[in-house]
Amino acid sequence: QEQVVESGGGTVQAGGSLRLSCLVSIRTFSINRLTWFRQAPGKDREFVATITWSGGNTLYGDSVKGRFIISRDTAKNTMSLQMNSLKVEDTAVYYCAAARAMISFLDIRRYDYWGQGTQVTVSS
Numbered sequence: 001q002e003q004v005v006e007s008g009g010g011t012v013q014a015g016g017s018l019r020l021s022c023l024v025s026i027r028t029f030s031i032n033r034l035t036w037f038r039q040a041p042g043k044d045r046e047f048v049a050t051i052t053w054s055g056g057n058t059l060y061g062d063s064v065k066g067r068f069i070i071s072r073d074t075a076k077n078t079m080s081l082q083m084n085s086l087k088v089e090d091t092a093v094y095y096c097a098a099a100r101a102m103i104s105f106l107d108i109r110r111y112d113y114w115g116q117g118t119q120v121t122v123s124s
Helices: none
Strands: 003-007 010-013 018-025 033-039 046-052 058-060 068-073 078-083 092-099 118-123
Touching: 003 092, 018 033, 018 092, 018 118, 033 078, 046 068, 046 078, 058 068
Parallel strands: 010 118
Antiparallel strands: 003 018, 018 078, 033 046, 033 092, 046 058, 068 078, 092 118
16 A cells, blocks of 8 residues: 555654654655645644655755754655754644655645654643
8 A cells, every 4th residue: 555654753842853754655756755744733734844755855844944854765765854943833743745746845735645644742
């Protein structure tokens, strides 16, 4: 079954770090882009960071720029999100999404695969 599965969520104090992983069980030659989104209670899903599978080109949301680092390992079929200097407002469910086509990475409707999400809680 083709899917993406997140792992690595948890609870951390403000200022701490956490690393999320996304295992990509998809024929990787068909993937164009992988993206992290997050959703806090009562809020819309928010773009966090994106990376192209082949070239490794990255883009970040303004709220995480300079604190989070997205990467991918094509040999292990994984994508990661290193989250540093975490803030209480980073608390959310984090989702991994994969797109086969070249898409507007902000358009959540264009993604072909979504993970079940992993909870990240940052305490003050």
